[in-house]
Amino acid sequence: MKKALIAMSGGIDSSVTAYLMKEQGFDCIGVTFVMFDKANPIFGFSAENAGNDIDGAKQVCGKLNIPLRIADATKDFGKYVISDFIKTYENGGTPNPCVTCNKYIKFRLLTALADEYGCERIVTGHYAGTGFDEKNGRYCIKKALDPAKDQSYVLWSLTQEQIKRCVFPLADYTKEQIRDIAEDLGFSNARKKDSQDICFVPGGNYAEFIQATTGKTYEPGNFIDTKGNVLGTHKGIINYTIGQRRGLELPYGERIYVKEKNPENNTVVLALNNELYKNEITLERFNFVGADSLDFPLKCKAKIRYKHPESEARAEQIDENTMKLTFSEPQRAPAKGQSAVLYNEDRVLGGGIIK
Numbered sequence: 001m002k003k004a005l006i007a008m009s010g011g012i013d014s015s016v017t018a019y020l021m022k023e024q025g026f027d028c029i030g031v032t033f034v035m036f037d038k039a040n041p042i043f044g045f046s047a048e049n050a051g052n053d054i055d056g057a058k059q060v061c062g063k064l065n066i067p068l069r070i071a072d073a074t075k076d077f078g079k080y081v082i083s084d085f086i087k088t089y090e091n092g093g094t095p096n097p098c099v100t101c102n103k104y105i106k107f108r109l110l111t112a113l114a115d116e117y118g119c120e121r122i123v124t125g126h127y128a129g130t131g132f133d134e135k136n137g138r139y140c141i142k143k144a145l146d147p148a149k150d151q152s153y154v155l156w157s158l159t160q161e162q163i164k165r166c167v168f169p170l171a172d173y174t175k176e177q178i179r180d181i182a183e184d185l186g187f188s189n190a191r192k193k194d195s196q197d198i199c200f201v202p203g204g205n206y207a208e209f210i211q212a213t214t215g216k217t218y219e220p221g222n223f224i225d226t227k228g229n230v231l232g233t234h235k236g237i238i239n240y241t242i243g244q245r246r247g248l249e250l251p252y253g254e255r256i257y258v259k260e261k262n263p264e265n266n267t268v269v270l271a272l273n274n275e276l277y278k279n280e281i282t283l284e285r286f287n288f289v290g291a292d293s294l295d296f297p298l299k300c301k302a303k304i305r306y307k308h309p310e311s312e313a314r315a316e317q318i319d320e321n322t323m324k325l326t327f328s329e330p331q332r333a334p335a336k337g338q339s340a341v342l343y344n345e346d347r348v349l350g351g352g353i354i355k
Helices: 013-023 054-064 074-090 098-116 160-165 175-184 204-216
Strands: 003-007 027-034 068-072 121-122 128-133 138-142 221-224 228-236 254-261 266-272 277-288 300-301 311-321 324-333 339-344 347-354
Touching: 003 013, 003 098, 013 027, 013 121, 013 175, 027 054, 027 098, 027 300, 054 160, 054 324, 068 098, 074 204, 098 121, 098 160, 098 277, 121 160, 228 266
Parallel strands: 003 027, 003 121, 027 068, 221 266
Antiparallel strands: 128 138, 138 347, 221 228, 254 266, 277 324, 277 347, 300 311, 300 339, 311 324, 339 347
């Protein structure tokens, strides 16, 4: 019997994932990653209510009669995810911690633990799929059936070896179907709402989290327009994200938005909505998924944030570390630090960090 290691968060998706794998005849082992030190919780939040519901995972594993392992990922999570999150905001960017976590924590540790436990497959509750391209001999990430839940965007950093071993059982399900299965199985989390918060910042106050974690004070500076005129005073550069309108607290005749953040001179550039659009962006840390390399210039579709619609684009390699994307239609508020992901129909070609 083949063995599968399943990432268990205590949520509905990973719970039903474990059930589906067992139904397929796999010998399953669950693993829950603890991302926070409960003896020293940030803002008083424990690991359980910061995205790792250990009790919930234990209940599901008990009902399904599969063992559950608890893995301490606190050191790596702090080193890679939280430090990158803080650094990106300090450098004027907008981080995507889920992408960072998938690359440096979740799939790296799952692979290592799967080897330790003798598991051929690593399994998560992502809404995505995998495939194999016979033409180029490459494994690929594919979109999920339900476009409203598709999570292929956050999986662009996976390696060929990881994709080869991955199983995403939810690829062909809608969220409502998963809830129905969970309800039929008597899972207590069947109708629990999905959290919209960053897992380590419950409540969403990321600026307060950064200040409490670093112990730093982020000094006020100038709001300026695109011509350099001073419009007012901001509360510290980490308090703002690209495209933000609310919370600027400036008297202005028209709606204005955050266009750019400049840590070098501690300014936040504000602009009208029509000034937020760009045709070109550059990417760094690019990872090829569906091919060893790409023939450039390459016509594809790309999206610049998770819920952003795909747009037609042309990809060009500028140098070893930099790629340029030119869109046929201007894109609103591309943000440094977010991911841009390239697609060919339902397959992920690759992705990178907006530079």
